[in-house]
Amino acid sequence: MKNLSQFLLLLLLVSCQAGSSDSPSPGSGVGGSTARFTISGNTLYTISNTTMQSYNISVSSDPKPGGKTALGTGIETIFPYRGNLFIGTQTGMLIYNTTTPNSPQRIGFYSHIQSCDPVVAQGNYAYVTLRSGTPCRNASINSLDVVDISNLSSPKLIKSYPMTNPHGLGVDGTVLFVGEGEAGLRVMDISDPANVRQLQYFDSTRAFDVIPYKKQLLVTGPDGIYQYSYADMKQLKLLSKIPVQP
Amino acid sequence: MNRLFLSISLLAGFLALDGCYGRHTPEPPTTSDTYRPVYAAYAEIRNVQVRGPQPLRVAGKIYVKDDYLFINDIGTGIHVIDNRDPARPVNLAFVSIPGNHELAVQDSTLYADNVVDLVALNIANPRNIRVVRRVENTFDYPAFPLATNVRFECANRDRGVVIRWERAKIDNPECYR
Numbered sequence: 001m002k003n004l005s006q007f008l009l010l011l012l013l014v015s016c017q018a019g020s021s022d023s024p025s026p027g028s029g030v031g032g033s034t035a036r037f038t039i040s041g042n043t044l045y046t047i048s049n050t051t052m053q054s055y056n057i058s059v060s061s062d063p064k065p066g067g068k069t070a071l072g073t074g075i076e077t078i079f080p081y082r083g084n085l086f087i088g089t090q091t092g093m094l095i096y097n098t099t100t101p102n103s104p105q106r107i108g109f110y111s112h113i114q115s116c117d118p119v120v121a122q123g124n125y126a127y128v129t130l131r132s133g134t135p136c137r138n139a140s141i142n143s144l145d146v147v148d149i150s151n152l153s154s155p156k157l158i159k160s161y162p163m164t165n166p167h168g169l170g171v172d173g174t175v176l177f178v179g180e181g182e183a184g185l186r187v188m189d190i191s192d193p194a195n196v197r198q199l200q201y202f203d204s205t206r207a208f209d210v211i212p213y214k215k216q217l218l219v220t221g222p223d224g225i226y227q228y229s230y231a232d233m234k235q236l237k238l239l240s241k242i243p244v245q246p
Numbered sequence: 247m248n249r250l251f252l253s254i255s256l257l258a259g260f261l262a263l264d265g266c267y268g269r270h271t272p273e274p275p276t277t278s279d280t281y282r283p284v285y286a287a288y289a290e291i292r293n294v295q296v297r298g299p300q301p302l303r304v305a306g307k308i309y310v311k312d313d314y315l316f317i318n319d320i321g322t323g324i325h326v327i328d329n330r331d332p333a334r335p336v337n338l339a340f341v342s343i344p345g346n347h348e349l350a351v352q353d354s355t356l357y358a359d360n361v362v363d364l365v366a367l368n369i370a371n372p373r374n375i376r377v378v379r380r381v382e383n384t385f386d387y388p389a390f391p392l393a394t395n396v397r398f399e400c401a402n403r404d405r406g407v408v409i410r411w412e413r414a415k416i417d418n419p420e421c422y423r
Binding site for chain 1: 302306307311312327333334347352359366368378379386
């Protein structure tokens with residue numbers, strides 16, 4: 001009898017374990033290019049218009065406030081890449097390393113004219129979009145800058161490509177997605193950084209930010225959330241839409 | 247003689263500094279709009295609640311973790327979506343977080359801004375999300391309106407948190423930017 005109850009208890013424990021197999025995996029997830037919160041290793045970084053705050057999240061349920069870093073003004077976005085933080089500002093892109101997670105050190109700066117500009121990175125390149133219009137200041141340029149970051153301390157512009165009204169962007173392999181706001185969604189072939197070409201353009205998918213994730217593209221926009229499959233990069237396929245209901 | 251010279255140079259120096267200061271400090275605008283803060287009590291904004299699924303109103307930032315999608319509804323909270331089948335996403339719940347715009351996930355913890363606080367929520371069971379930690383007053387207090395070159399009634403932290411600024415006629419507002 002005692003053996004039976006122990007067996008049943010064991011069975012119950014095993015079944016519980018099996019039931020929780022879809023619980024979150026260790027580590028962080030993926031955010032968009034316009035994020036102001038990001039995670040690198042065991043540190044959460046948040047940015048305000050002027051500063052970056054770090055939180056030690058070695059025990060994820062217990063975030064401990066750490067160092068505060070002054071960044072300047074017009075700070076907009078933060079993107080983690082290979083132990084570095086790429087920070088989009090209204091005047092350019094700041095690069096910090098996180099060797100000392102609690103107090104990141106500035107190692108590089110890529111400067112451009114004043115505009116709104118998220119940044120993403122992959123391989124030896126960073127992709128920065130510049131957008132004119134409110135709330136960004138005086139700039140009247142809309143472009144995609146491809147920047148060589150093989151030397152993080154001196155990023156160099158390879159080429160600037162004209163865009164319509166870019167808000168957010170995402171990169172995966174040889175493909176780059178750009179949310180063009182009211183003007184739609186653009187899919188670009190970036191296999192040659194000096195000759196970026198358009199693969200597809202969806203003028204009716206109003207898009208702010210994009211996240212490529214496991215060959216699926218998440219798109220946020222004023223009409224809702226779109227999900228596309230880009231298993232075939234030349235032909236995106238709409239999977240679903242979560243509509244906004246005003 | 248030397249001492250007199252020193253005094254005069256110091257005085258001249260101070261005058262010069264004062265002159266610089268005067269030239270670079272903007273005068274308060276006198277003709278522009280005036281604003282006043284609209285407050286919410288701290289207890290009111292520090293009220294995070296998990297509700298049933300809600301329709302998406304204004305899509306903000308998004309975050310993907312494993313098979314789940316987290317969508318910020320600007321200023322109000324986070325929609326939790328079961329995205330195991332991206333062709334048929336299932337809306338599971340809405341976490342109401344006043345003032346929320348940003349989010350990130352590590353392990354089974356979701357971090358979100360709640361006006362001036364950072365909240366950590368346990369999402370191990372996306373159907374039973376709960377606050378596990380709150381870091382109070384870690385973000386800047388919203389002490390001024392977004393607009394520049396305006397005058398406004400100074401914000402008073404003791405009266406709560408400023409949730410928005412409304413245009414109003416105010417006699418001699420003491421703050422400006």
